[in-house]
Amino acid sequence: MDNFTIVGQKIPKIDAPVKATGDALYIQDIKVSGMLHGKILYSKYPHARILKLDTSKAETLPGVRAVVTAADMPPNFRIGVMKDNPPLKSGKTKSIRDEIAAVAAISTEVAEEALSLIEVEYEELPGIFDPIEAMQEGATLIHEEVKSNILKMPWKLVCGDVETAKKDSAHIVEDTFSTQWVTHCCMGTSGCIAQLDASNNLTLYSNTQIPSLAQNDFIEALNAFGYKNRRVRIIQSVIGGGFGSKLDTYAYEYIAILLAIKTRKPVKIIFSREEEFFATSPRQCTITKISQGCDKEGRLTFREIEMILDNGAYTSWGATTPSVMMLPISSLYKVPNIKYVAKCVYTNNTYCQAMRGYGNPQATFAIESSLDQLAEKAGIDPLEFRIRNSNEPGEITPQRFKITSCGMKECIDEVAKRLAWKTKKEHKGNRGVGIASLIHVGGGARVYKSDGCGTIIKMDDFGKVDVFTGASDIGQGSDTVIAQIVAEVLGIPIEDVNVVNNDTDICPWDVGVHASRTTFVAGNAALGAAKKIREQILEAAGKLLEEEPSFLDIKNSIIYSTKDKEKSTPLGKALRKIHYTLGGKMLMAEYFYDPANENFDREFKGNLSVSYAYGAHGVEVEVDKETGQVKILNYIAAHDVGKPINPLLLEGQIYGGGLQGIGYALGEKMIYKNGRLMNGNFLDYKMPTVKDVPPVQAVIVETDEKDGPFGAKGIGEPGLVPTAPAIANAIYDAVGVRIKDLPITPEKILKALKEKQGRT
Amino acid sequence: MKSYEYHKPKTIEEAISLMGSLEDAKFIAGGTDVMVLIKQKKISSKCMVSLRNIDGLAYIDTQNGLRIGSGTTHNTIDENGHIKRYYSALTDATSRLGSKQIRNVATIGGNICNAAPSADTACPLLALDAKAVIVGQNGSKTTSLDEFFLGPGKTILSKEELLKEFVMPLYGENTGSAYIKHTRRNAMDLPILGVATRITVSLPDENISRCKDMFCTIDSISNILERLKDEGVKCEDVMIAMGVVAPRPMRAKNAESVMKGKIVSSELFEEIGNIAAGEAQPRDSIRGEAWYRTEMIKVLVKRALIKSIDRVIRPDEAFYPERLW
Ligand SMILES: Cc1cc2nc3c(=O)[nH]c(=O)nc-3n(C[C@H](O)[C@H](O)[C@H](O)COP(=O)(O)OP(=O)(O)OC[C@H]3O[C@@H](n4cnc5c(N)ncnc54)[C@H](O)[C@@H]3O)c2cc1C
Numbered sequence A: 001m002d003n004f005t006i007v008g009q010k011i012p013k014i015d016a017p018v019k020a021t022g023d024a025l026y027i028q029d030i031k032v033s034g035m036l037h038g039k040i041l042y043s044k045y046p047h048a049r050i051l052k053l054d055t056s057k058a059e060t061l062p063g064v065r066a067v068v069t070a071a072d073m074p075p076n077f078r079i080g081v082m083k084d085n086p087p088l089k090s091g092k093t094k095s096i097r098d099e100i101a102a103v104a105a106i107s108t109e110v111a112e113e114a115l116s117l118i119e120v121e122y123e124e125l126p127g128i129f130d131p132i133e134a135m136q137e138g139a140t141l142i143h144e145e146v147k148s149n150i151l152k153m154p155w156k157l158v159c160g161d162v163e164t165a166k167k168d169s170a171h172i173v174e175d176t177f178s179t180q181w182v183t184h185c186c187m188g189t190s191g192c193i194a195q196l197d198a199s200n201n202l203t204l205y206s207n208t209q210i211p212s213l214a215q216n217d218f219i220e221a222l223n224a225f226g227y228k229n230r231r232v233r234i235i236q237s238v239i240g241g242g243f244g245s246k247l248d249t250y251a252y253e254y255i256a257i258l259l260a261i262k263t264r265k266p267v268k269i270i271f272s273r274e275e276e277f278f279a280t281s282p283r284q285c286t287i288t289k290i291s292q293g294c295d296k297e298g299r300l301t302f303r304e305i306e307m308i309l310d311n312g313a314y315t316s317w318g319a320t321t322p323s324v325m326m327l328p329i330s331s332l333y334k335v336p337n338i339k340y341v342a343k344c345v346y347t348n349n350t351y352c353q354a355m356r357g358y359g360n361p362q363a364t365f366a367i368e369s370s371l372d373q374l375a376e377k378a379g380i381d382p383l384e385f386r387i388r389n390s391n392e393p394g395e396i397t398p399q400r401f402k403i404t405s406c407g408m409k410e411c412i413d414e415v416a417k418r419l420a421w422k423t424k425k426e427h428k429g430n431r432g433v434g435i436a437s438l439i440h441v442g443g444g445a446r447v448y449k450s451d452g453c454g455t456i457i458k459m460d461d462f463g464k465v466d467v468f469t470g471a472s473d474i475g476q477g478s479d480t481v482i483a484q485i486v487a488e489v490l491g492i493p494i495e496d497v498n499v500v501n502n503d504t505d506i507c508p509w510d511v512g513v514h515a516s517r518t519t520f521v522a523g524n525a526a527l528g529a530a531k532k533i534r535e536q537i538l539e540a541a542g543k544l545l546e547e548e549p550s551f552l553d554i555k556n557s558i559i560y561s562t563k564d565k566e567k568s569t570p571l572g573k574a575l576r577k578i579h580y581t582l583g584g585k586m587l588m589a590e591y592f593y594d595p596a597n598e599n600f601d602r603e604f605k606g607n608l609s610v611s612y613a614y615g616a617h618g619v620e621v622e623v624d625k626e627t628g629q630v631k632i633l634n635y636i637a638a639h640d641v642g643k644p645i646n647p648l649l650l651e652g653q654i655y656g657g658g659l660q661g662i663g664y665a666l667g668e669k670m671i672y673k674n675g676r677l678m679n680g681n682f683l684d685y686k687m688p689t690v691k692d693v694p695p696v697q698a699v700i701v702e703t704d705e706k707d708g709p710f711g712a713k714g715i716g717e718p719g720l721v722p723t724a725p726a727i728a729n730a731i732y733d734a735v736g737v738r739i740k741d742l743p744i745t746p747e748k749i750l751k752a753l754k755e756k757q758g759r760t
Numbered sequence B: 001m002k003s004y005e006y007h008k009p010k011t012i013e014e015a016i017s018l019m020g021s022l023e024d025a026k027f028i029a030g031g032t033d034v035m036v037l038i039k040q041k042k043i044s045s046k047c048m049v050s051l052r053n054i055d056g057l058a059y060i061d062t063q064n065g066l067r068i069g070s071g072t073t074h075n076t077i078d079e080n081g082h083i084k085r086y087y088s089a090l091t092d093a094t095s096r097l098g099s100k101q102i103r104n105v106a107t108i109g110g111n112i113c114n115a116a117p118s119a120d121t122a123c124p125l126l127a128l129d130a131k132a133v134i135v136g137q138n139g140s141k142t143t144s145l146d147e148f149f150l151g152p153g154k155t156i157l158s159k160e161e162l163l164k165e166f167v168m169p170l171y172g173e174n175t176g177s178a179y180i181k182h183t184r185r186n187a188m189d190l191p192i193l194g195v196a197t198r199i200t201v202s203l204p205d206e207n208i209s210r211c212k213d214m215f216c217t218i219d220s221i222s223n224i225l226e227r228l229k230d231e232g233v234k235c236e237d238v239m240i241a242m243g244v245v246a247p248r249p250m251r252a253k254n255a256e257s258v259m260k261g262k263i264v265s266s267e268l269f270e271e272i273g274n275i276a277a278g279e280a281q282p283r284d285s286i287r288g289e290a291w292y293r294t295e296m297i298k299v300l301v302k303r304a305l306i307k308s309i310d311r312v313i314r315p316d317e318a319f320y321p322e323r324l325w
Helices: A016-021 A056-060 A108-117 A131-135 A162-168 A211-224 A251-263 A273-278 A317-331 A360-378 A382-389 A408-419 A421-426 A478-490 A518-545 A571-579 A647-666 A723-735 A746-759 B012-021 B034-039 B074-078 B081-086 B088-094 B100-105 B108-114 B122-127 B205-215 B221-230 B253-259 B266-279 B290-313
Strands: A036-042 A048-054 A064-069 A099-105 A119-124 A155-159 A171-178 A191-196 A202-206 A232-236 A267-270 A286-294 A300-312 A337-346 A431-441 A453-459 A465-469 A497-500 A552-555 A558-561 A568-570 A588-593 A612-623 A630-640 A696-701 B005-007 B025-028 B047-050 B066-069 B131-136 B139-144 B149-151 B162-168 B175-182 B193-202 B234-243
Touching (some): A056 A064, A099 A108, A099 A251, A131 A337, A162 A300, A162 A337, A300 A360, A317 A360, A360 A382, A408 A612, A431 A723, A465 A478, A478 A518, A518 A552, A518 A558, A518 A568, A612 A723, A647 A723, A723 A746, B012 B025, B012 B047, B066 B081, B088 B122, B108 B122, B221 B266, B234 B290, B266 B290
Parallel strands (some): A202 A232, A630 A696
Antiparallel strands (some): A552 A558, B193 B234
16 A cells, blocks of 8 residues: 555554553543442352342441342343343342342442342252253243243254255265353453433443443433433443453443442442453353265355354343354355254353354354365365365355455465465374364444444644544554544544544444444544545635645645645644634534445345455464374464555454464363353463464455455454364364364363274 | 551561461461462461561572572572572473562462462472471471472461471482473463472493484484483482372372382383372362373373483483473
């Protein structure tokens, strides 16, 4: 991108200095005058009847301002997509994270002590912790009122005719793959401060990644509390990571609101690290039965998948991940015939939520592992097999995705070249190579009624600009990207752009940080607003300089004529002249961008995104056959991202995603035993450390995405989508054992090696 | 967090008498175990007696063997060249304990007194035949470290007793040692299993250079062992210690006695690994399954032993072929 001076440059995050110096104010740092501290009492058992709940002792503890239970919540008030989750539970508890009571006190210490004074008597009930068991006839119902443990959210996608395709296939493979619970591990734990004014309007300080939708939810809550037609203002703190964990509203927020109502004081609830582990919602675990076939030439003929997801006891957006899983299932490689059925099942486990990739990593693990099996059966090199079936620009996939730009083949080629695939394949000595590809939404995703984002731009008297965007920066760097776009269009230095993104009173609507959409959608919104204000500036400057606006340009904050060198003025001076004159004006512009993508129809078909992101990961591993340990020797992550707006941040997303994917593949697992989390800490939850980072090469494959801001597509999630299958395939190549259940631990490898030895 | 009294004695005697007079008091050195336990509400002592201001608890004395003061941080040990050369197993442990930040404050005394079955310095100290010098109200005594541990978190120390130092014998050029920490992560992790070995070997002088050469290859362990056997490498003395395989760090004494006096060979190592595995009583836990730990003892005892021998034969080698161990 030679013509641009700011877009396309490796510009460090504009918020890096405040974060590095500790000046950034996270929710933990925010204090509101008169604020009380809330703490939540959770169920002692994953499944139990509450026989007695006595809060009287807690209430009399000095410093306690309120103790609340389900009795204080509006009756029948439920949260979540299926409205199956009362913020405070009564009668029966259904999971270990069930909120039973809560306290507001003058300090967290007093609140904690008060919790220990609440007397609860339980009758422990046998729980169901296995979705297969929960699906059986006569299984205890988790929610008695809904009559079945299978969620009334039937996921079914049928394209073409799988049965006929099976008959016509030369090779077919079938197998079952499973994945585990993993959690987001945000550095910033969840938290909020709820504050009501005298008219019962709510201000919620929060680290949510969906301010506009959260506003909606809390307006509903105030209605339920009897405060009709109130205003809700969400003020976001600096957000210490989201990864999907903050993509819904949660019981603790409603509890904070309830405590604020009871005490008429602001109430702050901050999760401890322990709570962050067990009381937030992980990525759902899946059991995937997959069958795929190909013809003699190795062209894919069909893909059939049946999937069971452990929903846990309540329902969050996580239950809708099968909709995104449909994307790789129907459209990763060219597959004409597709059948996919998924069931989400209630259990007494923790309930699941969105997490980076939104189901795609689970589905891709099954697809890409199975694809290697198929390639082997067909006697074709797995990389060659993938090239043969690769997606292409201009394709319309069976689910009706319109593929615009597509650099999939180029990504696979990069992997082949940089991994020295051909030579490494011949290798051996316990080393092996593996590859897996990905498709993800790269131009928004219409999963809600609107996929839009608004932006307002306001110029000051000095040539500086304030940009009010709906898009939240959760650490991914969207503020920097938005500032780059605006600075580029206006011809001003990036330091002169101030991005305001944290207050629903000021910022326009945005659907939220999900679906890798922020650069694409908020970027387009910022671009639209910047172009509009540029027109206004040039229009007014044209009058000042007596020049046709079309001959005017702005560079380094100077407006000048491209025709006549004499005609120029500093931007700030021009703005002041436009302002300080009779009938003067301040320049402002707004723009709302909603991409031209489609909601799925009743058959789950439609062009979900206006563009799709592609990538391929290749990995070389070495397996220690005596210990089962895997060492990653080389990791290539090639991504088709359209045009990079900021290669530095882009690579950051690829490294970060890749590393999160490596954790998913090789070590991370929330160990639940009978509904209880056994490893809710960083010692036993094996998130990789900096010392575990293998050599990762991020390769940017440029395509030009006509709808993207400056040609860009999304990259937030793709980095971890194909990691696990690429590693599993490499391990198979190295030592001939295929691990079908994540994470791939040394124990599983050693066991498989011993079994294999026993067989031969 | 609960508040507590914090005492800063200047001498060992003062520290001991404070412990005698204060009710519900606890020593705190680096605090990296104590503070975690307080936060987890597993201890709730009202008084903390800090050992950080006592002169003469943090030292390394290499005259005539090795003495390490209990207040010495892991990082200080890690940076000591003499220890790295003659007590290598200890450096293997301190170099990978926690993280740099932890190693800068955490002490070797705290690691041992905390008596976790996974304590990283326990296996090396056992294999290096360390003695613990304990000071109490009635003076000081010396016990072998093997007698020091009673169970998880339990030692022979009474409340008023303080661990002053570790004392290890002088080891010559024919002795090498190693510790292997088997983990899932490369940092900030406790071992699934830890194995430390120390071996004293004898071999005809004229064979040394040939042995050196074979260690420079990346041949398999069994091949190297066969060659060592041909060169007549003999085990004169050996100690093997294992962590996380029993309620306390332990020695594989049967394996040691079988090995002593024998010419090394592939079969012998195989046998030693199996005997050691038989001596352990590993359990299933979320950190690792018993069968896996048993399998790993067999592998890691072998690897630690050969690494120890390598260190005798190539004492100045900075790089050891990683693929072997
Ligand atoms: C993040 C983290 C990572 C860690 N990683 C590891 C690891 O990889 N491997 C490992 O083995 N450990 C690890 N630990 C545990 C801990 O750091 C070590 O056990 C450390 O050596 C303890 O030393 P300390 O000086 O901090 O002990 P303290 O916490 O001060 O004390 C520990 C115990 O010993 C007692 N004590 C201390 N000194 C004496 C003395 N001289 N006489 C009598 N009693 C005494 C104390 O009363 C207390 O009971 C880790 C801890 C943390 C927080």
